[in-house]
Amino acid sequence: MKGQVSFEYLMVVGFAxxxxxxxxxxxxxxxTAATEQVNYGRLEQIGNLIMTESDRIYYAGGNSKVTLxxxxxxxxxxxxxxxxxxxxxxxxxxxxxxTIDLPVGITGDVxxxxxxxxxxxxxxxxMVFIKDDILMKEELGEEYxxxxxxxxxxxxxGDYVLIQGYQS
Amino acid sequence: xxxLLDQGRLSKFKGxxxxxxxxxxxxxxxxxxxxxxxxxxxxxxxxxxFGTLIPDECSLTPGLQCYDFTYNGDRIGFVFENRExxxxxxxxxxxGGCDPDEIINVNVPKGSTSSEIYIDCGVIxxxxxxxxxxxxxxxxxxGRPHSVRGTLRTRAENIEIDTEEEDxxxxxxx
Numbered sequence: 554m555k556g557q558v559s560f561e562y563l564m565v566v567g568f569a570x571x572x573x574x575x576x577x578x579x580x581x582x583x584x585t586a587a588t589e590q591v592n593y594g595r596l597e598q599i600g601n602l603i604m605t606e607s608d609r610i611y612y613a614g615g616n617s618k619v620t621l622x623x624x625x626x627x628x629x630x631x632x633x634x635x636x637x638x639x640x641x642x643x644x645x646x647x648x649x650x651x652t653i654d655l656p657v658g659i660t661g662d663v664x665x666x667x668x669x670x671x672x673x674x675x676x677x678x679x680m681v682f683i684k685d686d687i688l689m690k691e692e693l694g695e696e697y698x699x700x701x702x703x704x705x706x707x708x709x710x711g712d713y714v715l716i717q718g719y720q721s
Numbered sequence: 722x723x724x725l726l727d728q729g730r731l732s733k734f735k736g737x738x739x740x741x742x743x744x745x746x747x748x749x750x751x752x753x754x755x756x757x758x759x760x761x762x763x764x765x766x767x768x769x770x771f772g773t774l775i776p777d778e779c780s781l782t783p784g785l786q787c788y789d790f791t792y793n794g795d796r797i798g799f800v801f802e803n804r805e806x807x808x809x810x811x812x813x814x815x816x817g818g819c820d821p822d823e824i825i826n827v828n829v830p831k832g833s834t835s836s837e838i839y840i841d842c843g844v845i846x847x848x849x850x851x852x853x854x855x856x857x858x859x860x861x862x863x864g865r866p867h868s869v870r871g872t873l874r875t876r877a878e879n880i881e882i883d884t885e886e887e888d889x890x891x892x893x894x895x
Binding site for chain 2: 554557560561564568579586589590593594597635637644645646664666668671672676677678679680681683685
């Protein structure tokens with residue numbers, strides 16, 4: 554009798570596992586892809602917000618500032634700002650120091666990229682936002698890139714816009 | 722409600738209950754096994770295809786999206802849509818184990834779709850693809866390369882891909 558009970562138990566549990574395990578695998582695969590898409594959507598919002606506010610603060614004039622609060626998704630590895638401008642020969646070259654009033658050799662046509670780096674080393678991914686005619690600089694420590702609620706400040710420095718972490 | 726049972730009759734019934742359960746299992750257990758076997762065989766031979774229940778998907782980022790895609794078993798065709806506020810130039814498209822590593826150079830102005838981009842993967846994937854897709858592109862405005870990662874899940878369709886358009890090095894329709 555005990556043997557039969559065990560056998561029945563095994564049959565029932567085994568059958569249940571047969572159904573549950575593939576279902577879990579499919580669910581996990583689908584939810585991972587969905588989470589990535591949701592995170593991309595959130596980064597899109599954050600990036601657009603930073604760029605819009607940077608534009609507004611720059612044209613508001615020196616020492617204008619605004620504090621932004623947002624929820625950073627957990628897949629961001631790094632945030633960087635890259636600025637480039639056209640040189641005398643017409644090529645786009647990097648502007649390494651935006652604090653200098655229009656760096657030597659740059660004739661104009663400047664643009665800055667805000668880049669959120671996600672993914673891993675094997676499969677990196679970047680989300681890029683571009684703002685024309687404004688020079689930008691970021692000073693965000695690792696604590697502002699990690700997942701969670703963050704506050705940053707966008708400050709107009711006259712010739713450029715500084716994006717830095719903020720603690721209230 | 723209380724049911725009183727005679728102890729002697731109960732012990733007799735106990736033995737019969739075990740037998741009934743065993744007989745039930747032997748009868749319907751075999752039936753269940755046969756049904757599972759038949760479903761497995763149908764799934765294995767492709768007559769019953771659970772894969773068709775999962776929809777095809779090509780997801781990238783909100784800025785750069787898959788507008789259309791096709792797969793005929795060895796060649797994948799893509800049309801990308803640029804929803805960014807800047808132009809991009811797609812330089813390479815890699816799907817999982819298939820990385821053509823060739824310069825594509827397809828310009829996609831902002832707000833428009835690219836021409837069809839084909840990558841030839843031979844028979845790496847077989848009937849279905851469920852892999853990571855990496856697009857490498859350049860932003861002409863800053864001259865800087867970037868990459869974006871997404872997911873491609875599709876099944877081979879029995880279609881002829883027009884080979885005249887296969888050279889992806891051509892410029893694009895704005």
